[in-house]
Amino acid sequence: MKVFILVGLQLSGKSSHGHRLREEEGIPMLETGHAVYHELKKQKLVVNHENTTKVIVSLLAREPTAFAQTILDSEKEKYEEAECLILNGVKSPEEVKYTQDRFGRENVTVFGFHANQKTRFNRVANPDRFKVSGQFLEKTQEDQDLAKWENFKSRDVREIGLGIGNALAFANEIICTEDKYWPYNSIENSYKQFHKHIFDRL
Template sequence: MVEVLIGITGMPGSGKSAIKEVAKKFNIPVVSMGDVVREETRKKGLELTPENVGNMAIKLREMYGKEAIAVPCLKYIEKYFANYDFVIIEGVRSLYEVNYFKKYYPFLTIAIHASPKTRFERLMKRKREDDTMDWEEFVKRDMRELGFSIGGVIALADYMIVNEGDYKSYLQELERTLKKIIDSFKK
């Protein structure tokens, strides 16, 4: 049975998806909230552009409430990962989502922080379909994310990791933080 949900939050390009690499070492499944939004975008027959994915995130929240993305994530977790002690949810963006998860399970958050300049450079290298290569669009996306109350999630996170240095050091810090969480529940 799931004992604890661990949410990963941070602005686009901060390094949230690296949790997948670290989680493997602990045999912890990772569910990506962004994948849920991208899947809903695909289901509507839309191309995965920054605008389409962003609009879908807004539409889902309008249709199902501000915790809209959390609802299918939790159903997915309970269907596929019920036998795991820990499950990581990558991409938590709102305090509504945090509160939704907390209604059902103990829930801790790890916030990943990186400067806008660093994040934009990473997105330029990453080139995921829904990433923008334009600074103004990048800022617009940041403002949309902040509108979902991601700033509150970051500010109230249980753990904070600054990701401005080299990737190996960042992974080590992420691993140390995850181990600290796991050890605190194993006592």
């Protein structure tokens, strides 16, 4: 099985590209971030920036591959008969290595997504964000927090602290999504690039 890992800071375009590929080509996509919502429910915590940060940091401190492992195990039925899989939202080199060990290094490709911080912040209010990022009510609640600039910056710092920069640095391909008019303009160009890189590897 071929596995395509999507890495990038919040609102860099990972989910929009992955969702479109899933809709058009039928390639299953798993979101590692959904494991966070499951854990918040398990601990009966209110979804907000503070609790989300607390859960992520505490779990990954104990097990750096916790979210990738949880999603790959709990949602196995979505991809076990597929030829390829998109794993969206990986945040560290440890999660990349876990995926490589599980599926074979030669079968894993890492795509890094990039846009500057201000561009990404302006995407919080995009009308398609909930649709492409998952069907969890918690996502809407989280975005209400992210609409505050200080929370947005804090989450960037948190993700960088988890090692996302190192994961990005070793990406096999980089997709630049820099465009203040996202997603109505440059996604057509960046998606064509993304689509080509995917199918060149199948």
